[in-house]
Amino acid sequence: MNIDRTTHNPHLMQKKQFKHLLLGTFFIISVQSNAQIFKPQILDNPENIPSPVFPVPTERQMQWFETEFYGFTHYGPNTFVGREWGNDRKPDPMEYNPASIPDCDQWIETMHSAGMKGAVVVCKHHDGFCLWPTESTDFSVKNGTEIARKVNIPKLVSEACAKRGMKFGAYISPWDASNKHYATQEYVNNVLMKQITEICTDYGDMFEIWFDGANGGGGYYGGEAMTTRTINKATYYDWDNLLDSIHKMQPNCVVWGREYRWCGNEDGYSGKECWSNFTIDEITIEGANNKGIEDGIFFIPSEVDVRTTSKWFWTKDDEANTKSAEQLFRIYLESVGRNANLIMNCAPNTDGIIPEPVVNSLEGLGKLLDKRLKKDFAAGKKVSATQTRNPGNFNASNITDGDKDTYWATNDGEKTASITIDLGKTRTIHYVMLQEYIRLGQRIKGFTIETSKDNTFWTPFATGTTVGYKRIMAKDDNTESYGEGQKARYVRINITDSKECPLIHTISVY
Amino acid sequence: MKRIISILLLSSITAAGFAQENISFENNDCKAVSTYDQWKDSPFNTGKLEGQVAVIDNPYVEEQTNNSAKVLAFNRSRYGSHLYGAKVELNSPVRLSKEPVYLHVMVRSPKSGKITILALGKRHGWNSQSNSTFQIARTSLENVTADKWTDAVFKLTGNEEAEIHSLVLVPDNKSMTEKDKDYVVYFDEIMLSNDDTPRFQTEGSSTESNHEMKHPETVSIAFNSRMCNISAVNGGPVPETIPFGKDYTFNIQMDDDYVITGLKIKHGFNLSGEQFINKRQQWKEDTINLSKDGKITIPAKYIDGDINIEVLFTNRPR
Numbered sequence: 001m002n003i004d005r006t007t008h009n010p011h012l013m014q015k016k017q018f019k020h021l022l023l024g025t026f027f028i029i030s031v032q033s034n035a036q037i038f039k040p041q042i043l044d045n046p047e048n049i050p051s052p053v054f055p056v057p058t059e060r061q062m063q064w065f066e067t068e069f070y071g072f073t074h075y076g077p078n079t080f081v082g083r084e085w086g087n088d089r090k091p092d093p094m095e096y097n098p099a100s101i102p103d104c105d106q107w108i109e110t111m112h113s114a115g116m117k118g119a120v121v122v123c124k125h126h127d128g129f130c131l132w133p134t135e136s137t138d139f140s141v142k143n144g145t146e147i148a149r150k151v152n153i154p155k156l157v158s159e160a161c162a163k164r165g166m167k168f169g170a171y172i173s174p175w176d177a178s179n180k181h182y183a184t185q186e187y188v189n190n191v192l193m194k195q196i197t198e199i200c201t202d203y204g205d206m207f208e209i210w211f212d213g214a215n216g217g218g219g220y221y222g223g224e225a226m227t228t229r230t231i232n233k234a235t236y237y238d239w240d241n242l243l244d245s246i247h248k249m250q251p252n253c254v255v256w257g258r259e260y261r262w263c264g265n266e267d268g269y270s271g272k273e274c275w276s277n278f279t280i281d282e283i284t285i286e287g288a289n290n291k292g293i294e295d296g297i298f299f300i301p302s303e304v305d306v307r308t309t310s311k312w313f314w315t316k317d318d319e320a321n322t323k324s325a326e327q328l329f330r331i332y333l334e335s336v337g338r339n340a341n342l343i344m345n346c347a348p349n350t351d352g353i354i355p356e357p358v359v360n361s362l363e364g365l366g367k368l369l370d371k372r373l374k375k376d377f378a379a380g381k382k383v384s385a386t387q388t389r390n391p392g393n394f395n396a397s398n399i400t401d402g403d404k405d406t407y408w409a410t411n412d413g414e415k416t417a418s419i420t421i422d423l424g425k426t427r428t429i430h431y432v433m434l435q436e437y438i439r440l441g442q443r444i445k446g447f448t449i450e451t452s453k454d455n456t457f458w459t460p461f462a463t464g465t466t467v468g469y470k471r472i473m474a475k476d477d478n479t480e481s482y483g484e485g486q487k488a489r490y491v492r493i494n495i496t497d498s499k500e501c502p503l504i505h506t507i508s509v510y
Numbered sequence: 511m512k513r514i515i516s517i518l519l520l521s522s523i524t525a526a527g528f529a530q531e532n533i534s535f536e537n538n539d540c541k542a543v544s545t546y547d548q549w550k551d552s553p554f555n556t557g558k559l560e561g562q563v564a565v566i567d568n569p570y571v572e573e574q575t576n577n578s579a580k581v582l583a584f585n586r587s588r589y590g591s592h593l594y595g596a597k598v599e600l601n602s603p604v605r606l607s608k609e610p611v612y613l614h615v616m617v618r619s620p621k622s623g624k625i626t627i628l629a630l631g632k633r634h635g636w637n638s639q640s641n642s643t644f645q646i647a648r649t650s651l652e653n654v655t656a657d658k659w660t661d662a663v664f665k666l667t668g669n670e671e672a673e674i675h676s677l678v679l680v681p682d683n684k685s686m687t688e689k690d691k692d693y694v695v696y697f698d699e700i701m702l703s704n705d706d707t708p709r710f711q712t713e714g715s716s717t718e719s720n721h722e723m724k725h726p727e728t729v730s731i732a733f734n735s736r737m738c739n740i741s742a743v744n745g746g747p748v749p750e751t752i753p754f755g756k757d758y759t760f761n762i763q764m765d766d767d768y769v770i771t772g773l774k775i776k777h778g779f780n781l782s783g784e785q786f787i788n789k790r791q792q793w794k795e796d797t798i799n800l801s802k803d804g805k806i807t808i809p810a811k812y813i814d815g816d817i818n819i820e821v822l823f824t825n826r827p828r
Binding site: 041052053056083188189232236238271277279281295 | 549553606608632643646667668683689692694730734736738740747765766768776828
């Protein structure tokens with residue numbers, strides 16, 4: 001969280017008697033009655049803008065949320081030895097043994113074909129091997145094989161992203177099982193911070209930096225045998241000061257653990273009820289990650305991380321476990337469609353490319369997204385609502401105008417309402433997507449969706465709880481298959497509960 | 511007009527020892543007071559409004575609970591965010607520690623509920639860094655009773671290189687702040703201690719304790735699962751709620767490189783809050799040791815409230 005400005009101008013009025021005592025540079029004001037201490041303040045609101053329901057996202061977080069779906073790459077020494085964490089072997093830079101420079105263009109092109117808008121690349125995993133020529137440690141490509149010495153993964157990936165107009169992000173494991181200083185402040189000050197500074201300085205603009213919550217445990221830590229080192233995840237890394245440093249270098253980059261959170265599982269789903277509100281303590285407790293905390297005082301939305309196979313790093317036999325395009329589409333519905341962003345792992349193999357089965361599934365996913373969630377039947381169509389905020393520009397027509405900065409709202413205190421969209425003709429409906437205007441806070445707690453062919457007889461479609469940035473509802477909220485859909489001309493959304501007047505900027509029907 | 515209190519050195523608090531120095535607003539024992547809003551677009555940050563805070567004569571000086579001469583008065587404006595409060599700049603920075611210390615603040619508010627503090631400061635040795643960088647946020651262990659002095663207690667821990675230079679006292683962190691009117695909140699006698707016991711009990715005080723609660727029919731269940739797949743017995747997704755007081759069975763399948771060693775089960779109420787509030791236990795943490803994954807049953811004795819389950823594992827031997 002950025003801290004911006006403070007105010008320094010307290011104001012006193014309406015005292016019957018006061019006494020000033022000047023000693024050096026201070027004042028004491030004596031009030032001898034219960035007369036009003038402070039003056040009344042009025043702030044005009046000529047546009048009748050609803051008051052925020054806190055917490056609210058920063059601009060940086062809004063840009064992150066609007067990225068929605070992006071890739072993850074796990075590639076490094078583990079790829080060549082067939083391990084996931086790599087903490088249980090003595091560090092050897094020669095283990096990273098590519099036969100050629102990895103084809104990061106192919107990685108990014110594959111992600112692009114899936115509909116992803118960015119890529120987050122693993123620069124250092126728990127084994128501690130750095131995939132760029134860092135000054136912070138000898139355990140890096142600088143001291144690797146002849147080919148490895150020519151590799152700079154963040155450079156290759158950031159350049160590939162820039163070519164395609166995709167966003168670039170980086171993963172740096174805070175836990176370092178090879179570094180002798182790990183578990184001391186020497187590691188934080190002179191290793192981790194140095195690595196973060198290099199990544200944040202040398203490779204262009206970043207949209208996200210990822211700090212894995214897996215921490216501590218067994219490792220060689222610069223020695224000759226495995227030992228165990230543990231740290232207090234909540235305090236050891238001094239995240240808030242690290243965040244401040246990162247933002248000075250990368251003002252548009254969201255930082256893991258303070259500006260977004262892990263969803264709590266690696267299976268690819270967010271909670272059907274999912275609040276972006278959260279607390280900092282819960283980041284390390286990790287009990288409420290999937291659902292969020294309705295009364296959480298910080299805006300720390302959820303990110304779903306998932307594997308396209310069954311592992312983070314590639315192995316040949318794991319190619320058989322590649323998820324199908326339909327499975328990946330379901331994951332999309334259960335993450336992006338449940339108020340969370342989705343980061344999907346695409347692990348390159350020892351040849352430095354994403355293997356064909358994964359490429360095929362990701363291309364298939366891109367086609368499914370295009371086919372099933374692109375043509376919006378509701379765009380530009382007529383909308384009516386049972387309540388509309390007045391005065392001001394909050395008409396129901398804002399919901400289908402294609403502009404995310406206009407929204408429908410009710411009056412203060414009106415927490416329920418119904419919105420009806422006339423699609424103009426009968427359609428087969430598979431999904432209804434709702435988006436709150438979350439710049440003023442997440443509000444909706446309950447809703448139902450019904451459809452009708454004649455605007456008289458209504459058929460239930462789905463029931464839900466939270467909406468947030470985006471909620472995609474399938475029939476009966478069942479994501480298992482595309483199904484037959486439901487024929488209707490009219491779609492009615494009934495908001496049954498909200499923290500305050502609901503604000504919706506878009507409803508789409510697919 | 512800014513009210514500045516002249517500097518009196520406040521002893522630094524370290525993990526090895528501490529001094530129970532108060533900020534009592536009587537004797538120049540803090541550097542300055544002002545207002546602060548964490549919300550970037552607050553009218554108090556954009557210049558549309560000026561924050562209002564002052565050291566004044568104690569309007570409740572006749573009451574025995576707090577008869578000090580001076581208190582800090584803060585105008586809780588309807589236009590501030592849920593993290594808008596009175597900022598007290600310390601005479602000297604206080605270093606945090608991974609061992610907890612407890613901040614006590616006397617509060618008198620017309621509203622009941624929790625109080626939050628934000629600690630602002632910087633990392634020791636980072637000389638170019640602003641000393642108003644956010645460090646930690648804590649919500650009081652106690653609920654404040656309306657219109658009575660309450661000793662609000664906050665547990666402070668942090669990185670030992672982090673310094674606190676100011677405290678922001680936030681009287682109301684509810685997401686929808688009071689819209690109809692402003693109100694005045696009083697603060698006094700800020701103290702650091704290694705004891706979390708309130709300095710006095712407030713009549714009518716309440717905490718979120720489950721002792722008098724009738725148990726619910728269902729409780730929430732959440733998993734913290736890395737390097738494994740969790741599913742219901744039928745292979746489908748696990749539910750978000752399960753019946754209170756009954757065994758619960760589910761499947762865990764570890765990834766190839768890992769073996770399960772157990773489950774850490776946090777169970778009870780207010781799982782996101784402190785374990786003890788006023789010495790009343792809100793939740794417990796138990797560990798079940800496991801040697802293999804597959805179908806796992808959580809005994810009913812652990813399903814005595816909401817549950818968070820963390821899967822414990824280690825590397826599979828090579």
